[in-house]
Amino acid sequence: MNKQTRLSAILRNLRLRFIKGFRFLTLDMWRISHDELSGSKAIGISAIKAFSMSVNSFFQTNLYSKASSLTYSTILSLVPMLAVIVGIAKGFGLQHVVRNGLNKALPGHEEELQRGFEYVENYLNQVQGGLFVGLGLLILLYTVLMLVVDIEDTFNDIWQAPHRRSWGRRIINYLGIFVLIPVLMILSSGVTIFMTTIKNTYLSDLMIIGPLTAQLFKFLPYALSIILFFGLYKFMPNVRVRFMPALIAGVIAGSAFQIFQALYISGVLWISRYNAIYGSFAAFPLLLLWLQLSWVITLFGAQLSHSIQNVGNFYFEAASDNASRRYQDFVTLIILSRMTKHFADPYLPPYDAARLSSECKIPARMLGRSLTLLRRLGLIVEVRLSSDPEGVYYQPAFDPELLTVGYVLDLIDRHGVEDFKIDRNERFSAEWEAMLRARSACLANTQSEKIRDL
Numbered sequence: 001m002n003k004q005t006r007l008s009a010i011l012r013n014l015r016l017r018f019i020k021g022f023r024f025l026t027l028d029m030w031r032i033s034h035d036e037l038s039g040s041k042a043i044g045i046s047a048i049k050a051f052s053m054s055v056n057s058f059f060q061t062n063l064y065s066k067a068s069s070l071t072y073s074t075i076l077s078l079v080p081m082l083a084v085i086v087g088i089a090k091g092f093g094l095q096h097v098v099r100n101g102l103n104k105a106l107p108g109h110e111e112e113l114q115r116g117f118e119y120v121e122n123y124l125n126q127v128q129g130g131l132f133v134g135l136g137l138l139i140l141l142y143t144v145l146m147l148v149v150d151i152e153d154t155f156n157d158i159w160q161a162p163h164r165r166s167w168g169r170r171i172i173n174y175l176g177i178f179v180l181i182p183v184l185m186i187l188s189s190g191v192t193i194f195m196t197t198i199k200n201t202y203l204s205d206l207m208i209i210g211p212l213t214a215q216l217f218k219f220l221p222y223a224l225s226i227i228l229f230f231g232l233y234k235f236m237p238n239v240r241v242r243f244m245p246a247l248i249a250g251v252i253a254g255s256a257f258q259i260f261q262a263l264y265i266s267g268v269l270w271i272s273r274y275n276a277i278y279g280s281f282a283a284f285p286l287l288l289l290w291l292q293l294s295w296v297i298t299l300f301g302a303q304l305s306h307s308i309q310n311v312g313n314f315y316f317e318a319a320s321d322n323a324s325r326r327y328q329d330f331v332t333l334i335i336l337s338r339m340t341k342h343f344a345d346p347y348l349p350p351y352d353a354a355r356l357s358s359e360c361k362i363p364a365r366m367l368g369r370s371l372t373l374l375r376r377l378g379l380i381v382e383v384r385l386s387s388d389p390e391g392v393y394y395q396p397a398f399d400p401e402l403l404t405v406g407y408v409l410d411l412i413d414r415h416g417v418e419d420f421k422i423d424r425n426e427r428f429s430a431e432w433e434a435m436l437r438a439r440s441a442c443l444a445n446t447q448s449e450k451i452r453d454l
Contacts, residue, residue, distance in 0.1 A: 025052070050307040057158075058303050066154050067295035074291055077147040148174050152236055158302045159237040160368065162382060162392050221261075226254035232298070233305045240391055245308035253301030260297065264290055310354075310364055323366055329409060332370040333454065334360055336408060339380060340400040340452040350383055350393040377411050379403070405454070406447035413439060 029045060058064070149170065156164060165173070230250030234241050323331075335356060342348040357367050371394065374380045381397045396403065424432040 046311045050304065050311045053307040053311075054300065054304045057307070058300055061157070061303075063158070063299045063303065064296065066157075067292060067299050070150060070154065070295045070299075071288065071291045073147050073150050074295075075288070077143050080141075080143040081147065145171070145174060152238070154299065155237045155302050156239075158299070159239045159241075159306050161238045163238060165238050222255060222258050225257050226250050229253040229257070229298070229301055233302055237302075240388070241305060242309055245305045248308055249301045249305035252304060253297055256297050256301075257294065260293055264293075312358065321365065328366065328369065329412060331362055331366050332373065332412065333405065333408065333451070334362070335367070335370050336374065336379065336396070336403065336451050337454045339394060340396050340403060343396050343400060344452060349385070350395040352391055352393045373412065373415065377415060379408065379411070400452045401450070403451040404447055405449045405451060406443040406445075408451065409446065410439075410443055 025048070029049065032045065152170070153164070227250070230246050233249050233253075234243070234246035338356065338360065339351055342350060353364075353367060353371060356362060357364055362370075371380070374394075375382070378397055380394045383393050383395055385391060385393060422428060
């Protein structure tokens with residue numbers, strides 16, 4: 001075998017491996033259910049699935065544009081948000097501690113923060129000394145509230161939360177957050193001072209512990225970022241987020257944020273040449289860049305936590321969008337049949353989406369489409385359990401004795417708008433009547449077949 005033949009064989013082998021790997025990642029992998037694997041193989045495939053679904057969903061749901069929208073909202077709310085935080089700290093006489101904490105938490109943004117604090121002082125002085133004190137305070141709180149509402153709604157969209165929190169609960173939660181922020185900054189500053197004192201006083205002479213504490217101090221910003229992102233992913237969506245998905249996403253997003261922060265700070269010096277172009281406005285485009293990429297990291301982490309929690313339902317996802325109408329109706333009948341059987345037994349709890357998907361092996365997207373359709377048809381309703389007030393469960397909306405296969409399929413056929421200008425009474429009456437006869441013939445034998453007897 002000469003060199004050219006050997007090279008051709010190697011290239012052909014590489015091509016076949018690439019095709020096989022591409023097919024596995026795009027098709028075969030999504031046909032493997034979560035319970036068919038075990039050990040490290042299950043972890044590896046689940047990780048690939050979760051990351052792949054996160055990337056696909058990030059672009060399909062246009063989260064990059066939502067990050068841009070949040071960047072704009074953050075710019076508008078920056079001064080009012082600082083005013084709320086500094087104002088609360090000022091009430092305790094600790095505004096300087098909060099300022100130092102913000103400067104340490106956001107290195108590389110000292111100039112923007114300094115300008116922001118100046119605007120805050122002017123803002124607070126006008127609110128306190130003006131005639132419209134109440135109106136100014138309401139505008140300040142409203143601006144901040146709308147930003148946090150926008151963030152929560154984006155997280156709920158990622159998680160496909162069926163309900164939003166009530167306004168009363170939102171206001172209480174948000175006020176609690178803005179009271180806790182200054183307190184946490186003060187505690188963080190106190191802990192940092194305490195640890196620095198211990199290090200310099202007692203540990204500086206120890207050859208082994210000294211370098212170890214220095215490394216711990218370097219890790220501290222990462223730990224704080226991880227805790228912040230974990231809390232955001234765990235508590236911001238109005239759904240039950242499990243601990244591990246929120247923690248894994250928090251570790252990845254927090255670490256990515258700190259790495260980006262380090263790159264940003266080192267790049268500010270290089271980008272500072274744009275001072276010749278932007279002049280005194282050079283800080284503003286840099287701030288926009290930082291906010292945009294920070295929100296991209298935050299929203300991707302939220303999408304990742306959703307994908308990790310639901311990775312067990314991501315089988316046949318690549319094909320579920322192309323499922324036939326007949327197969328989607330089949331899935332809908334399965335869901336309704338399971339619900340009616342559980343509803344008839346008082347000892348069985350109602351189904352939630354995760355359990356339906358797991359027991360019946362229904363891909364998450366197909367399940368979501370069928371549940372949405374059944375809710376719109378009024379065939380099922382959402383219920384809450386006292387044992388799980390945050391969970392969303394489903395049960396039939398009326399007596400299962402009245403639910404027949406023909407009735408349900410006829411409702412599905414009729415669902416939607418039919419009031420168009422196509423002349424179905426005269427010009428296209430033959431086509432319309434033929435379609436109705438075919439439908440009637442298909443449903444005739446199932447009008448008395450009850451769903452609960454399937």
